[in-house]
Amino acid sequence: MDLERYAILEKFSAYSVYIPTLLCLYRIKALNKSLWALVIYLLLCILSDQLSWFINGEYRNVLMNIFTIFEYALIVFIYYEQFDYKKIRLGIIIISITFLFLYIFILIYQKNYSSVDTILSPIESAIIAILAGSYLVKFLVDPKIEKLKKHYFYWINLGFLLYFPVAILLFLSFDFLKVCKPSTLYLVWGIHLILNTIKNILLTIGIWMKRNIQ
Amino acid sequence: MDETKYTIILISGCLAIVFFVLLLLAITSISKNKNLKVENKLRILEKEKQIELLTAIAKAEENQNIKIAGQLHDDIIPLIALASSNINTELTKLEKEGVQLQNIRNEIKAFSMIQESIREIIHEIVPAMFTSFGLLKALEVFIKQMNRGNKSVAEFHNNTIFSGDLPFTIDEQLTIYKICREVLSNLLKHSKYDYLNVSLEEVKENFILLFSHDGIGINNDEINELREVSSGMGLKLLESRLIVLSADLLYSNDEGVSKIRLKIPIKK
Secondary structure, three states: OOHHHHHHHHHHHHHHOHHHHHHHHHOHHHOOHHHHHHHHHHHHHHHHHHHHHHOOHHHHHHHHHHHHHHHHHHHHHHHHHHOOOHHHHHHHHHHHHHHHHHHHHHHHHOOOOOOOOOOHHHHHHHHHHHHHHHHHHHHHHOOOOOOHHHOHHHHHHHHHHHHHHHHHHHHHOHHHHHHOOHHHHHHHHHHHHHHHHHHHHHHHHHHHHOOOOO | OOHHHHHHHHHHHHHHHHHHHHHHHHHHHHHHHHHHHHHHHHHHHHHHHHHHHHHHHHHHHHHHHHHHHHHHHHHHHHHHHHHHHHHHHHHHHHHHOOOOOHHHHHHHHHHHHHHHHHHHHHHHHOOHHHHHHOHHHHHHHHHHHHOOOOOOEEEEEEOOOOOOOOOOOHHHHHHHHHHHHHHHHHHHHHHOOOEEEEEEEEEOOEEEEEEEEOOOOOOHHHHHHHHHHOOOOHHHHHHHHHHHHOOEEEEEEEOOEEEEEEEEEOOO
């Protein structure tokens, strides 16, 4: 893939996040706690995208690490709110606190907060992917949910379920991507951008499906 | 491993994950649909059982009521009439002998009041109008009676061209009549209407009766809440009668007009 096409994909991916964000603001009365967390996550995506245009090198990686921590915390909070089984909620709290402490500790202890971690970022994606997969099981067994496609969180979950498992693989290959040819980097990272765009479209559908809270 | 191979593996891996996720979604969707079908079948079976049970209970209750009404009409009223007549005859004899019995005669008038009360009870159980002229006439008469001693106006209108026999059995018609009477009594008690219009809207696919009024209305959510907190028998009996007929009672309240729509599917 050449730079020109990659740039188009990058713009699509960057601007696609505005659609669910604006929709959230338009349907502000319909937002529950999960969707509020989603709005903050989307605003954070926009902020980090905008900042990354101005920041380069080491500082960009610092920004990415900070973004990862907030991204993880917000998405896990969304799932915490969505799951109503106490044991699963407790599990989410324990895993999240452990992971966040580990993440911050490793970044500070190893003093590599200015480089992208190739272990913890995939773990973050893996935890979210597992949560998204588990929620799929909840959809299957929950008798209250009759039509999957009419349930707003089905689409939001689908967005995360498509994006994060692939992100695991891409973050694991970060060392390779740093040294490969630009065309290879554009091709592989292009997949990431396409999936990010699809995720944002699915989030938009999910938010659209949410009815007003009475 | 060279770069090309690694790239191919990486891209294949990504595509495989996407494919796996889509497969997982398809499996979930198919399984959910299967589960739903099974649940729906169970729900239908359960509802059929419930209807069967409620129909049996309603029928038994109806039979019991009719039996009581019959006994009151055929046994108790003649007995009271006979006793009253015998006492009157004896009193007349005594009066001829010069005994003053005006006070006792006044007391005996209570017998005819008892007879009247029993007749009213019988008509409550099996409305006279209903047995003589059928559901619609009985409803019309009941609605007219609601205007007595009341400033408010209640009317019945048949907005269809239908005038033949209703496509329901006598038992079903009696159940419909009792549903309507309960709705009308509730409206009289709680809605404080000035004008109430009861109209027959359709007798084709469904039998539809519309109760429109200008009083205090209620909507479906409010009636559901009321049903949960209410300890009275009225709403529960109404609910069981609706289940027996597979009927719906929809409450709405818009722009000063409150409506209650009774919809009963016509079995063909």
